[in-house]
Amino acid sequence: MPFGVPRTEAERAKRHAEIYGEGAVPPAIRKRLGPVMETVPEVIWSLLPALPPNPPIPRFLAVKMKGAG
Numbered sequence: 001m002p003f004g005v006p007r008t009e010a011e012r013a014k015r016h017a018e019i020y021g022e023g024a025v026p027p028a029i030r031k032r033l034g035p036v037m038e039t040v041p042e043v044i045w046s047l048l049p050a051l052p053p054n055p056p057i058p059r060f061l062a063v064k065m066k067g068a069g
Contacts, residue, residue: 007015016024037043037060046060 037046047058049056049058
């Protein structure tokens with residue numbers, strides 16, 4: 001059984017507009033969860049090795065495994 005009330009996308013959009021206002025950015029974009037990799041520097045930075053306390057894998061994999069914090 002799901003938590004809360006199951007809603008359609010239209011109901012979600014209507015509720016989001018009521019809470020955050022009409023021009024608000026949707027939560028998935030607003031929160032920017034995880035690496036986005038939209039620009040060339042972001043892609044290059046994500047492919048560099050992780051810092052010493054992390055395993056020697058690309059940064060974006062370390063973020064997926066351990067989180068960004």
